[in-house]
Amino acid sequence: MKNTNHGNFGHLRKFVLAATSVAIFSPIVSAYATSGFSTIVAQIPNNSTEQQILAHNELETSSSSTTIQQQTVTKQSRTPVNNSRVAVKGKKTGFSLAIWEPSGHLSEVIARVSIKSKQNNSFLKERFLGDYKYKIQQKAKFVNGLKASDRIVVRLYDVQNRFIGYSEFECLSANTAVNLILSAKPAEYRVIRTVYGIDANRDGVIDAGTTTYDYFTQISNQRVTFLSGSQTFQANHFQVQGLSPVKANSVYPVSFTQGEFALVRQSSFTIFNFELARALQAIPGSLVQVTEVSDNSSYNVSQLLMNYRQLGISRNLxxxxxxxxxxxxxxxxxxxxxxxxxxxxxxxxxxxxxxxxxxxxxxxxxxxxxxxxxxxxxxxxxxxxxxxxxxxxxxxxxxxxxxxxxxxxxxxxxxxxxxxxxxxxxxxxxxxxxxxxxxxxxxxxxxxxxxxxxxxxxxxxxxxxxxxxxxxxxxxxxxxxxxxxxxxxxxxxxxxxxxxxxxxxxxxxxxxxxx
Structure with a gap:
């Protein structure tokens, strides 16, 4: 039986079949770029029994370098339903992000934050959440619009807009305290230590008695490797007072080491690819205004997703x-x-x-x-x-x-x-x-x-x-x-x-x- 063309909820595939067919929904795919050898690719297999169609009318955004300003959220007035609201399912979570450089050679850094939202058994395409200028040792909170198992990506730049590091971490079942520690010479020695864990009381400190994830990522020729340990460099350069001592072997979440979307491999994968949102490929400050982080800054992820939707979504969507x-x-x-x-x-x-x-x-x-x-x-x-x-x-x-x-x-x-x-x-x-x-x-x-x-x-x-x-x-x-x-x-x-x-x-x- 043929379907009518009243709706077009599409299922993205590789080929356009009949012009009169109705598009169904696309499989949700999260994939790393395949340029170079040994690139990690994670993808949901296609289902050949469903109707296939390619959405080839990608919206072209303006190529101008208009800066997007931070937008003020206007809350709409509400009239309550005459009943008590039932709590929604699912645990809400958030994270605090602190950036450290123990040697004191670096005073500021720009953190480009993005999200790969977990959806069912896969991840959505990476979405831009903003560029943030940190003073070293500052912390900022990101709240709302997050859930456990979402992955957060942080690309670090120095104030000369040189790319100096990459990290990725997983949102936990409660609020997450995240610390990124840079080397003494980040422009030359592009290694980041990532230390994070549950921070249920939201004081910016990993809760005692909980698992602390602790690992290193290294950048070389725009490719990142999640390292098995700290044996190949001077780990004491990454020690921060108040954080656990540097471990010889990295401690990763299970999802980083096992399964289709594991990140820990013997090989590396590319950090930039043609599908990334324009805001994720641009020089900080060229398309989107860099946000100055102040003490006790807090950012609403739900609103950031809306604010940056025009430039912050994958180019093929x-x-x-x-x-x-x-x-x-x-x-x-x-x-x-x-x-x-x-x-x-x-x-x-x-x-x-x-x-x-x-x-x-x-x-x-x-x-x-x-x-x-x-x-x-x-x-x-x-x-x-x-x-x-x-x-x-x-x-x-x-x-x-x-x-x-x-x-x-x-x-x-x-x-x-x-x-x-x-x-x-x-x-x-x-x-x-x-x-x-x-x-x-x-x-x-x-x-x-x-x-x-x-x-x-x-x-x-x-x-x-x-x-x-x-x-x-x-x-x-x-x-x-x-x-x-x-x-x-x-x-x-x-x-x-x-x-x-x-x-x-x-x-x-x-x-x-x-x-």
Whole structure:
């Protein structure tokens, strides 16, 4: 059965197949550049049974060197939902970053900070979080929008903009205290010691009795090697009072030494490649203003991701669309999901935000957004052949509990979904239940009486968790209305936020986000 072209939630692959086909979601891939020998490459294998299409309409950003200034966040007013909010799933984390140079030869350094967000079993493309000028021994905090297993990359430059070092570390289950220690001659001897561990009380010190990760990285010809120990250089140059003594053998997180995304190898990998965001390739200060770190500085990662989205995302990702204006109500939801490679636009550069979404397209979206245990066996739907472009997605999300069949053993993959269909699928798949009076929670909606009895508790559970997004009237659920691509983007993003997987987006159309 052929799919209609109402939606284009794309699955990136290597080749464009039929022009009339609908793009599905791309596999989430995190890969190191392959220039030179022995480069580490980490990639999710392709699935040949799904429909393939290449998004070849990459958005070209301006080549001008306009400096992006730090933006002030304006909080929107909120009116509370008449119920207590349920805490979101997932542990929130953050990190403090301190930079040291024990010899005292260096007084300032520029730290370029970026993030590889963990998504399901892979990592998203590296995103720029800013350039920060540190005085040696200063500390800065980075909070919000982070979760355990995210990887933070720090590229260090001296004040003459010479590249002097690279480090990468993993966000831990609680707040992380990170220390980067430079050598006495960093421009010549480009080695960094990284020391970090849990700092639950956020005092900038690694908690006693917890694991301290301690390792060295070395730069040579724009390539970095994660070293097995400190035997090949004078380790005493990297000793800082208050930190543990330099160990002979490096101590790495397990994910750095084992598995598909291990960094510790006998070989090295390149630090710069053509796919990196423009801001990650530019000289500090040329595209983005360098931020002066002051004592007790704190930076909101959620806001940094938004501020730097234009220049801070991989060059091969399109996050801006010709028919989604800068003041469009769902712009940030759409752009962030596009940055996560969960959705994408059409080859003509549009997103078509008012187009409907089919059951097959939504299944593909859910498969890319969530990794959950399978709660029921698969069904061989009579109207979904094994050659159908969304066969695997439909099979998987059914097993995860998100979407049911429709009539008998049919799935009806080309049926357009209503807002209620989307909401029910999210509530059932995430197994959300209301913790307060359903009627009290639903009283926020002017059309609450239109919600059927069998669905009221599900809608109430989503409302409690801030998942419901109503445009243009936040107090009208409009449950039976056909869901648009923009609405589905907003609802799915909020569902991801409720699980702790993404940063908060402030919107006046999120129920409960006004006061």
């Amino acid at each position: 399109q996050v801006e669309f010709s028919d989604v204006s800068t003041n469009y109500w769902a712009r940030d939801f759409i752009a962030e999901l596009a940055a996560m490679k969960i959705i994408e636009g059409f080859p003509d550069g549009t997103f078509r935000p008012d187009a409907p979404v089919t059951r097959a397209q939504f299944a593909a979206m859910l498969q890319k957004a969530f990794t959950k245990g399978k709660i029921r066996p698969a069904i061989a739907f009579q109207d979904v052949s094994s050659r159908y472009w969304a066969y695997n997605a439909i099979r998987n999300v059914y097993q995860m509990g998100f979407l049911n069949g429709v009539i008998g053993s049919d799935f009806n993959p080309t049926q357009n979904l209503s807002r209620l269909d989307i909401l029910v699928a999210l509530a059932q798949g995430l197994n959300y239940q209301a913790s307060d009076s359903t009627d009290t929670i639903l009283s926020v909606y002017n059309d609450a009486t239109n919600i059927s009895g069998e669905h009221r508790s599900l809608i109430a559970a989503l409302t409690q968790r801030g998942i419901v997004v109503n445009y243009p009237n936040v107090n009208l659920l409009n449950a039976e209305r056909i869901a648009t691509r923009s609405e589905v983007s907003a609802l799915l993003y909020q569902a991801l936020y409720s699980t702790g997987k993404v940063a908060n987006i402030s919107s006046q159309y999120v129920v409960g986000q006004q006061r």
